[in-house]
Structures are given as structure tokens and as C-alpha cells.
Amino acid sequence: MDTPRPDSPPPHPSRRGLLSFAAVSGALAALGGTPAFAASAAPTRPTDSPMLSKGTSTELWWQAPADDGSMITQGLPVGNGRLGALVSNDPGRERLFLTDATMWTGGPNSTLDDDGQFPYGRADFGSFTLLGKLTVDIPDHDLSAVSGYRRALDLRQGLVTASYVRSGVTYRRQVFASLPDDVVVLHFTQDGGGRYTGAVSLDGTHGETTTGVPSGRYASYGAEFPNGLRYGAAVTAYGSGGTVAVEGARISFRNCGSLTVIVTGGTDYAPDAAADYRDPSLDPRKLARAKVLDAAEHSATTLLHTHVADHRRLFERMDVSLGTSTALQRGMDTWERIGARHTDDTPDPELEASYLQFGRYLMIAGSRGSLPLNLQGLWLDGNDPDWMGDYHTDINLQMNYWMADRAALSDCFDAFTDYCLAQLPSWTELTRTHFNDPRNRYRNSTGKIAGWTVAVSTNIHGGMGWWWHPAGNAWLCNSLYEHYEFTQDRAHLARIHPMLKGACEFWEARLLTTTVTDPGTGETREVLVADSDWSPEHGPLDAKGITYAQELVWALFDNYRTTCGVLGRDGAYARTVAGLQKQLYLPQVSPRTGWLEEWMSPDNLGETTHRHLSPLVQLFPGDRIRPDGSTPAEIVEGATALLTARGMESFGWANAWRGLCWARLKNADNAYRLVVNNLRPSADGSNGTAPNLFDIYEVERGRGIFQIDGNFGTPAAMIEMLVYSRPGHVELLPALPEAWSESGSITGVGVRGGFTVDLSWRDGRPTEVTVTSVGGRTTAVAYGDRSRKVTLSPGRSVTLRDLGR
DSSP, X not given: OBOOSTTOOXXXXXXXXXXXXXXXXXXXXXXXXXXXXXXXXXXXXXXXXXXXXXXXXXXXXXXXXXXXXXXXXXXXXXXXXXXXXXXXXXXXEEEEEEXXXXXXXXXXXXXXXXXXXXXXXXXXXXXXXXXXXXXXXXXGGXXXXXXXXXXXXXXXXXXXXXXXXXXXXXXXXXEEEETTTTEEEEEEEEESSOOEEEEEEEEOSSSOOOEEETTTTEEEEEEEOTTSOEEEEEEEEEEESSEEEEETTXXXXXXXXXXXXXXXXXXXXXXXXXXXXXXXXXXXXXXXXXXXXXXXXXXXXXXXXXXXXXXXXXXXXXXXXXXXXXXXXXXXXXXXXXXXXHXXXXXXXXXXXXXXXXXXXXXXXXXXXXXXXXXXXXXXXXXXXXXXXXXXXXXXHHHHTHHHHHTTOHHHHHHHHHHHHHHHHHHHHHHHHHTTOTTOTTOOTTOOOOSOOEEEEEOTTSOEEEEEETTHHHHHHHHHHHHHHHHOOHHHHHHHHHHHHHHHHHHHHHOEEEEEEXXXXXXXXXXXXXXXEEETTEEEEEESSOHHHHHHHHHHHHHHHHHHHHHTOOHHHHHHHHHHHHHBOOOOBOTTTOSBOSSSSSSOOSOTTOSOOGGGTTXXXXXXXXXXXXXXXXXXXXXXXXXXXXXXXXXXXXXXXXXXXXXXXXXXXXXXXXXXXXXXXXXXXXXXXXXXXXXXXXXXTTEEEEOTHHHHHHHHHHHHHHEXXXXXXXXXXXXXXXXXXXXXXXXXXXXXXXXXXXXXXXXXXXXXXXXXXXXXXXXXXXXXXXXXXXEOOTTOEEEEOOTTO
């Protein structure tokens, strides 16, 4: 097949198939979202180049490609919120491990086993799996035949690049995942008369058969899981100065001066419980072919510029500087810097700032327009991720989104909301039919049932796995409500109101009345306590009134009352909930240990250094326990003592949670140490950071896994160290460590109450702060004992320069 002029796609049949899918977007409009894989509107193309000049980007770089057997720790991630890939950048054999957020086996999983648990395996609950693997073989570009190799991840532009020299010619490639075009693009170029010869192959990982269509210039496959989920993928390519042709199941290219490869895929998943989470009108294979051919109508430059403009629109809402690194640090590649930071224990503020921005990059790449980020985010190296790559409701799903509003990425939070609302009918039905099953050890002693709750694990098909997790409904609701605190978005509040109400109804049916004695006065009183439960994830399995549940339910009731007041709804039930909240037992400090009690017992009934901080859920992410005088001193001291006992060494996500709690207690040294602990290099699967900056969780000695919540929780802790907020109050530099104190700045920080903050500091004191309203009206801005009241109309800003004097 002859190819056209350089950097231009070949002509091909018209955009067949696209309009036949147009009705799909409207089919689920009532759910507030669109199908995960559907026809896209024609993207807006930028009129000017959005590319940044060299030296102005936020770039991480390495001196070697990823090994095919270590992609999860070495492959560089790209994603468009639904479609993701790990990229190897091997000169002679480029490999992409492709994922789609909805590529899940399993099903509703709606039965309990003899122990009262939901089955939890790949055969029943199901698993997140690979969509496929893309290979671009360039046989005469073997790594041993090239020099000057370098690859990079440009966080600001959402772009993976690689370059090397062969026979005096510099070869370059770019890889990116475009949301506007809904494809992954690989673009190969060279300087100085070089040529590319090789083949492109697209392979499934579940026994699929790929076929090529020479007349259509693509290769594709389609299949169906036993659960009825249909899926498909397709690839096309075009080049310049040579030939590109479909040969069997592969696309060959010969003597091309440049080459562009475009791949996409997806499933017929739909966020609609009434339709069993399927859209039968979708043909994923056909749609994948239509999408790659549509994208191939445009040059690689056009596709790149469209993607970069879209990515920068989100990424550049926040900028951060934590100080200046040394010339020696700047001269190292990223993996060398991580090792040096750990070995020398010398602050590397630019690396630390890049780690925060890497978390934001992953959020943009992994949470837009589809499902929320699961335990692995959007990236896999096989079909058997630990814990099935699921949605854990006892910390991990929530932690994935602690960063979003704080880091100027509120848009990315919507995937979390959409998921919960789409699953709610299934969760409600499973609660009604199964929660009071006699095999469920956590069933309601009252015999009543109402509303909804969840198990520890959830999948995308409305199914649950492992134990019931009664307080999980409260934690999910509190996370959704906090998004409103940041955005002041009443439409969001109206969407989640039924979820909050159903969770309150569940707890109204579940709470038990018991009598407690005040240890100081000896007086007795009746209180409401949670029925038998487990303090995630340790201690007795059947304790009543665990602190974790009491605190989450207290916050749920408080948030529901506020929601009803803002929306002007359900006044009578809000008053009922207020009465329940007033009677809730709240934790005390143990006279024996001096710690905040995790159970209604003066004794610690579990592991003293356990990874979970379940009893401190109202220190963070909640805000009932504050070191500002509004909380009894003994409660703050008890929380501090318990946090101290938990220690400073754990898994990435657990370190992040500890760091956030220490930031709330204004202990900068401990908060910073926990950030640094997560940035240490992972060796032989130990806890820490992989070469590609993924957080590694050591599940057993010598075996670590990627679990993405540490990549989000740690940046959240870093932001919380710089700016603390609650509705009506913003505090500057509450836990600024010495390593960042000389000078720094951060822009776009979301704060509760409906504002954003741009902050600069020098010598540990704020020099300037700009507050902008995104819906809030009045807040106090404080530093130390200084405070200024700010009143703004939405969209207006004010700059303060006197707080740090």
C-alpha cells in the first residue's frame, strides 16, 4: 500500500459506524453520565500549538527501557481516563499493555457462603483484566545496536517520549493517550534519513483471534466473557516515505521515514443496574475500528496537539515549588535521584514536588469519563492482580480521591460519584435480601432492615466480595459529601442526597441502645451504638460500638442534616437523624493506655502497630478531632498517643494516612518523614517507590505489588501540610517541614468552603496568598495567631500580604 506525504494519514472509507452509536450517549443521560465506551463527538482542534518549549515541562526521565517482565514497576503509564497503557519504550520491540477500566470478569456475585461472606475469587467475584497487548517490532533497532538511549514522562504535557542513536541517526518516539480522540497514539520519527521497517501486532490475553482487513487498513479482535461482557480492540497505522500494509493479522511497515500507530478498544459495559450493566446496542469491535480510522484521518501532530491542549487544561490548574534542588540532583535520572534521596537522606525538593505532580498526572490519566480508580488504577501487567484490582470500601477507594479536590482536579472526582450512584440500586437490593441473612455475623440484632450498605469489596457489576462492611456506606457518603464542601456544587449535593438518606435509614434500623457509665462522675446514660462489627482490619470480629463505625455514622448524620438544610428537603427526617446523632456514643480515652479507645474497652484488643488507622477516622479524613481547642484536650492527646503507637513504618497507603494525621496535628517533622518513607526505592518488592514511581506494597517478604492509593494519599498529605481547611476556615502552612521552608509556592489548592488558594512563602512564613471563590462566600484565612476574614462573590479573588509579618 502506498503511503501519502510525511506526517499525514492515508485516505480511507468514510466515518462509518460512528453515527449509529450516537444515540448511546443519550440513553444513559438520566444517570448523569455516558457509557464507558461510546461514540465521541468530534473533538475541538487547537488553532495554535499547545506544546511547551524545552525546559518548561515537568519531566521525569530514565536511561533504560522497561523490561517486558517488569512492566508494572518499569513501564510508563499513559491514560485518557478510560483507556490506559503501560509503555516499555524498547527501541527494537515497543510494547504496550492495554487496559480498559470496564474490562472485568465476574458478575453480581449475589450469594453468601456458609461463613456469611460473599465469595471472593476470580471465578465468582471477578477481576480487572488486560484488554490486550500491542507490539511494534523494529528488528534492526535492538537495544544492543543503539546508543544515547533516553526515555521520559512529561507530566505537564501527558506525553511519553524516547530517543536513541543508531548508525548516526537519532530516532524518536512519542506515546500518548488522547481523551478527545479516545485512542492511544504512537508516533515514530527520525532526524537524518533513517528508516523504520517492521510490524505491528495487536493481541488479546484471553484467547482472542486477531484478524486483519487489508482494504480497511486495520487489524482487530472481539470476544465475549462468560458474564456476557463483550469487548473489542483495533489498531491501524500510517507512515511516510515507505509502505504500510495489512498482512494477515499484522500491519507491516517498510522503509518509512515516520510511522504513526493508533489503537483503541473497549467493552459494552454501561453504568445502569436496570440493564444489568450492559448496553446491547454497542458493538465494541466495530466501534474500536471506527475510532482508530476516524483518528487516522488526522496527522500525528494534530492528534498530539489536541491531546496536549486537553491535558494541560487540567494539569496546569496547580503548580508547586518546594524549593530548589542542587545541580548534582538535577543531573541524575529519576531512579538515581530516588536512590540518592534515600541513601543520603538529603532533601530533594524538586523531586518531591514532581512526586506530588506525578500523583496528579495519574489522576488525570485514570479518572475521567469512566469508572473510578481501583486498587491498581488503570494499569496492569497481567490478568491476576492481587485482590482482583477491586474497589475496597474500607480505605482504598476513598483514599484514591482524597487528593482530587485539594489538587485542583475536582472534575476527576465525578467518576467516583458516578460509580456509587450507578451501583446504588444493586447495593440496595443486596442489602435488602442478604444483610439480615442468619449466616451474616454482622446482621442487625433488631431484625430490621432499611436502606443500603456494602461489603469490603465491590465490583463493577453490582457485586460484592468478602465480609459485609456496615460502616462502608457512611464512609462512601462522607467522601461524596466532602466533594460538595470543596465545590459548593448544589447539583452534586442533590444527586447524592438519596445515597445519604438510604445510609441514614440503614443506621436507624441498625443502632442499638445501651447504657454507659461516666468514669468521672459515675453517672449513667443511654446511648446508641453500632451493632456487632470489625474494626478494619483487626481485633475481635464481633464488637459493638467500635470507634470506626461510631465516628463515621456521626459524620454521616451531620452531613445529611446539612444536605437537607441546603436543599430544603426532608426536614422531618433530618430532625429524626439529628435526634439519633445526639444519642450516639463517641469514643473516650482509655485510662489504662492513654490512647483513644478503638473499641468500647479500656484494653487494646488488636494489633498496636496495625496498618489501618480506623479509630482515627475523625482526625483524618474527618475533622471532629482538632488540635485547635474545639476538641477536648484529652481526646486530642489520646488520638496522638494512638497514632504514635501505630508507628512510622508501614505500607505506602498506610504511611500516607499516618502523614495526613500528623499534618492535622501540625507535626511537620513526622508528616514529612512519612512522605520520605514512601519515596524510598523499593528493593526486591519492599515497601516504597518503583523505578516508574508506582507505589509498591510488600504483601510478603520478597514480593511486592503495585497499589495506587499510596500515589494519591501521599500527595494529599503534602498538600495538607501546606494548607488546612474546613468550611469557614483556612490555615496556611500548618505543618511546613524545614526541608521546604526556605521558599516555595503552590497554586490552585482547593479548600473546603468553596475557595481555591494560591500561596507563596519564604523563611517558613507566607508572603502572599490569593483566595478565589468557586462558590463560597466567607472564610477566615489564618497563619499562627493572625487571621483575616474574607468575603467574596463567586469568581472573585483577593490577595493578602500581611499574614506572615
